[in-house]
Amino acid sequence: MYIRINTELLSGLLGLALAAIFWFNIGDLGFLSAVFPNSVLLFLAVVSGLLVLVGLFAGEPVTIDMRGVIPVVFGIALLAIWWLGIRHVGFVTTSVPLFAILALVLKRRQGPLSLRDVITAVVVACVVVGGFFWVFSELLGIRPFRAPFP
Amino acid sequence: MSEIFSTRRTALAGVMAACIVAVPAMAQDFPSRAIEYIIPFNPGGESDVTARLQEPLMEEALGISVNVRHQPGGGGAVAWADFQANAEPDGHEIIGINIPHIVAQPIQRADAGYTTEGFDIITWFHMTPHVVVVREDSPFQTLDDMIEFARENPQSLTVGGSGTFSGNHLEALRLQELTDVQITYIPFTGTGPLPAAILGGHVGAVISNSTLGVEMGDNVRVLAVASEERLETLPDAPTFRELGLDIVGGTYRGVAVPNGTAPEIIEVLADLFTEMNQTLGERQVPMGFQMTDIRGEDAIDLMVRLREQYGDFLN
């Protein structure tokens, strides 16, 4: 599946949107703090405006390969769940199952999974997650995540 | 103004009293696990190096491991906010605190994420008095020369320091107020860039901590020190008071626990820091530090006094 989009126009609009979001949230700043962000916002707006113009008058739609959208959406959702889990449940308790699930989903695309694959994935997940957690928290002395479980 | 502060002071005392009543003594269990010692600044600064020196001494005295962790960001505010929101009040999580930061940020920022009163202070263990420093070949032989120049050339004298609404900045404002001259204060990001600014002639003078004056040795001249008496390490530098200006101030560093920690535990820790100061002093006094032991009511008084002195500048 392919779609055709005008990347100049889109990126220009993205830049303008970003500039607008920041512009309306700049708040009440003194000269020392405001002068630089104002200049950057102006620069961003000018560049984005130019991109919109180029997109409107000389833009050539670019063909984008949309294959693999479903795995990407899955991947992004996984990242979100991962972070929520680390924050509210625990690093090891979240990472071991998600590690195994991600590994199995990726492996699944090469062929059917056997029970052995599942067991391997879980064991590897335990070893890798536990191993790195140990290295960071014990060896490198990084503070463990603040969450109810490890 | 002072009325508000005295109310706050009473409130603070009240909170402390409430804690004494509310929390059952559990000091006999302390310490029962490793202690987290959080430094809200980047590695390599004075707070960090001090904590690294204290770490092995604490481990030896308490017989448990002590882990120094960094959580820099927002001039310390991020770590302080996280600490007040999440740390357990059982003495196993302690955090480095600094004056004037924890006094100034909550006043000056719309939402710093923490409050000055949200800490139970163990002790302020040392301070570095502010100094005014010029390059060794500067035309300013004395502080008077400098003030005179500033009086004749408003805004022309540039004075570098670390940060805005920091101790350095507030001291510069106070100097302006007392002498009634206009100087231009130029903030730098920390003490690190200040030697370059002064040696490269990018600023006319620097207001910084005593440690910088000691460290830069003969390359600079220290015009005045904001301490009560002259420093052993800078014997030729007069105090502001000798020069007729009532400026005594500096950056204080200390440690705190969250509100609600048992007073017995705070005392155990405070005694330990006092004891460690003996060993630390041998190394740090020659670097320009002044060892202190300001705890309990005195620790709160110190903050209230500073708030009275500098509160007007911050609003």
Place this chain on the structure above:
Amino acid sequence: MDILIAAALAVLQPHMLIIILLGVTAGLFVGALPGLTATMALALMLPFTFTLDALEGLVALGAVYMGTIYGGAFTAILLNTPGTPSSIATTFDGHPMAKQGRALEAISVATIASVVGGVVGVTFLLIAAPPLAQLALKFGPAEMFWVAILGLTLIGSLATGSLLKGLLGGAIGLLIGTIGISPIGGESRFTFGWPPLQAGVSLIVALIGLFVIPELLQMIRRGQASLEPSDTIGNTGFQFMSALRTVLSKPVNLVRSCAIGQVIAVIPGAGGSITSLVAYNEARRWSKTPETFGKGNPEGIVASESSNNVMVAGSMVPLLTLGIPGAPPDAIILGVMLLHGLRPGLDLFTQTGVLANGFIISMGLAALMLAPIGLLGGRLIYRVIIRTPHYFLVPTILIVTILGTYALRNNVIDVAIMLGLGVVGFLIRGLGLHAAPIVLGLILGTIAEQGYVQSVLGGMALDIPQLRLVANPLSQVLIALIVLVIVWAAWPKRFSRKKQG
């Protein structure tokens, strides 16, 4: 001379050599983990150095520093992930080479370039520290502002494809850099009512997010690893000789990159992340075949890795002579020196000459040790990565990046920022917006802002304070240089060539 010999003898003790060996090895592995910076590695070592004497402590720190900066090259090449900000430019050609099955060659080239860079930096530090230090002092706020603007012109060549999109990326990077407490005004900006954003977006958090996460999502999308295993593994050994020939066959590139590294390193506050980008850019600009850059040209690796290892010793110039930390890790070395009662300055080289020179010589030894340790360690890391099936590699990298990001500031919000920027970075890649200009904007934004605001403040007594920016001769030289670079880039002949490429 006597001092140098005595210093060399003090360092060439068996236990010193073991300290250097251990330090370089430890640094190498720390540097290879994204999120673990040289600054953090040195901070972790501080308590150990208190138990050593002054020279031993400094030697250990110097060795770890050298190892960390070099270790960043591994992940840059193998995973398109700069382990430290100073190896961003190494990804540009290192990773394409790895994709072509030339990973070992790329690692060997990076190693030899690093050794050369490290030794050059140490040599300059030994023979030319005082004059270089005077150069460093010339860079005040106004000059730093122009250095940052000069850096921004790099966007012209970092932008693959449209220049406008490159500028948009740079502007986005500059904007991200303004989040948090403003460096000069001290007020909180763009926190959107959320106190944790006072910490701002750390460069390294953005770097990991924008480089690693899109790569992982790409692997998830395609269902396979992006690395081609090399056929030549095993039979050509370390490819040491051929890599040596590659590095030495373009001596001009090597000399130029080292010179760039040396000059930028002594400018306090510029740091290693810019040195390698500038050196890379110049290598490409002066090459006869600029179109081969970004597609697996070893010259790009040589430029990046030689210049960033020059920086290690180069940034010690202002540190040892003036007490000015040239790069963040130097602040820790300064702390250790002060604790041992050593004051930076020319006295350091005369009164305690054995110690100062011994420290410098030990960094040279550390650089030389990069060769055997790096070639062995690199081969080990390569094998592990290439033999791990992609379905285990992807989640493992994710675990390491999450832990590394958290470790940076013990801040779980940073993990969310990293993942979020990564997803956005992946999506806008489709629009032709790439990570490099964004990261460049983020690096240079703070430098530009500080320089600008401090200069204007310094000019308060003038009628137009902004004139302070152009008052110094060095500022004017830098402005001329910027104009020159822009004119060069816009020259019609080169313009058409770029369009073809």
